[in-house]
Amino acid sequence: MTTAAPDDPGIPPALPQRFPYRLVATDLDGTLLRGDGTISRRTRNALTAAQAAGAHHIVATGRSVAWTRHILDGLGYRGLAVCGQGSQLYHAGEHRLLTSVTLDRALARSVVARLEAALGPLALASNRDGLDGDVIMDARYEAAVGAVYRGEGNNPDPAQAPDRSVLFAEPIIKMYLHSAGRSEDELAAAARSVVGDSVGIVVSGEALVEMLPLGLTKATGLSLAARRLGVRAADTIAFGDMPNDIPMLEWAAHGVAMAGAHADVCAVADEVTAGNDADGIALVLEPLLRPESG
Numbered sequence: 494m495t496t497a498a499p500d501d502p503g504i505p506p507a508l509p510q511r512f513p514y515r516l517v518a519t520d521l522d523g524t525l526l527r528g529d530g531t532i533s534r535r536t537r538n539a540l541t542a543a544q545a546a547g548a549h550h551i552v553a554t555g556r557s558v559a560w561t562r563h564i565l566d567g568l569g570y571r572g573l574a575v576c577g578q579g580s581q582l583y584h585a586g587e588h589r590l591l592t593s594v595t596l597d598r599a600l601a602r603s604v605v606a607r608l609e610a611a612l613g614p615l616a617l618a619s620n621r622d623g624l625d626g627d628v629i630m631d632a633r634y635e636a637a638v639g640a641v642y643r644g645e646g647n648n649p650d651p652a653q654a655p656d657r658s659v660l661f662a663e664p665i666i667k668m669y670l671h672s673a674g675r676s677e678d679e680l681a682a683a684a685r686s687v688v689g690d691s692v693g694i695v696v697s698g699e700a701l702v703e704m705l706p707l708g709l710t711k712a713t714g715l716s717l718a719a720r721r722l723g724v725r726a727a728d729t730i731a732f733g734d735m736p737n738d739i740p741m742l743e744w745a746a747h748g749v750a751m752a753g754a755h756a757d758v759c760a761v762a763d764e765v766t767a768g769n770d771a772d773g774i775a776l777v778l779e780p781l782l783r784p785e786s787g
Contacts, residue, residue, distance in 0.1 A: 579714025
């Protein structure tokens with residue numbers, strides 16, 4: 494369970510006269526969550542104060558619902574969450590999947606074949622759709638990247654496919670790609686040069702390159718959630734650290750990169766704050782939450 498560490502000094506929620514945003518959107522890993530998987534009391538209090546001032550808080554993560562909901566439950570989070578890079582809109586309080594966009598499996602097979610013809614053998618995994626959607630890996634992916642998914646608390650235990658056909662046997666929201674000898678940035682760039690605008694290719698973390706339905710981003714998922722809440726991009730401040738967060742930061746009125754974020758994220762952000770282990774979110778929100786003087 495993800496909880497605030499008891500030794501956090503904490504800052505009591507402010508009593509603001511005016512808060513300039515109606516929506517605070519935060520990525521999870523590397524942004525809202527610290528390295529140990531917790532959220533500090535200070536950051537919790539800043540988000541609580543923002544909500545008391547009339548703003549909504551939405552988590553927007555690359556994780557699928559199946560890999561997110563135990564974290565949200567541990568946080569006591571009850572609102573909407575954008576999951577799976579925008580493919581899934583989840584109501585945490587109701588434990589209900591509201592919308593879902595899947596990746597065309599025939600197209601995914603075709604894209605994989607084109608990529609391997611141009612780049613050589615790839616390691617593959619697929620993320621199945623649904624509340625309990627499993628991550629299914631081929632043998633290469635299990636050997637190369639599987640350890641990333643192991644020992645992750647209450648996360649589902651990924652399965653290894655006996656053959657690649659299993660990767661495409663059920664509806665999927667995205668696929669993971671890995672190429673021996675290429676960094677995630679190198680693989681993503683090479684893949685985009687091969688597939689053009691057939692699908693989306695995004696870097697979401699170390700050794701994590703994802704294939705998505707074309708045009709699907711955290712921004713599309715966040716805009717859908719915002720419409721349900723009656724808020725707009727102009728009302729939004731967003732925080733992130735990896736290239737998959739770029740569309741969200743560009744969509745928001747104010748985009749904030751965490752210290753240590755990917756260089757591409759820092760390049761588009763309106764502001765760079767401290768890191769996820771140094772209350773970077775709170776450091777941005779707190780000045781906005783202080784009562785106006787005079």
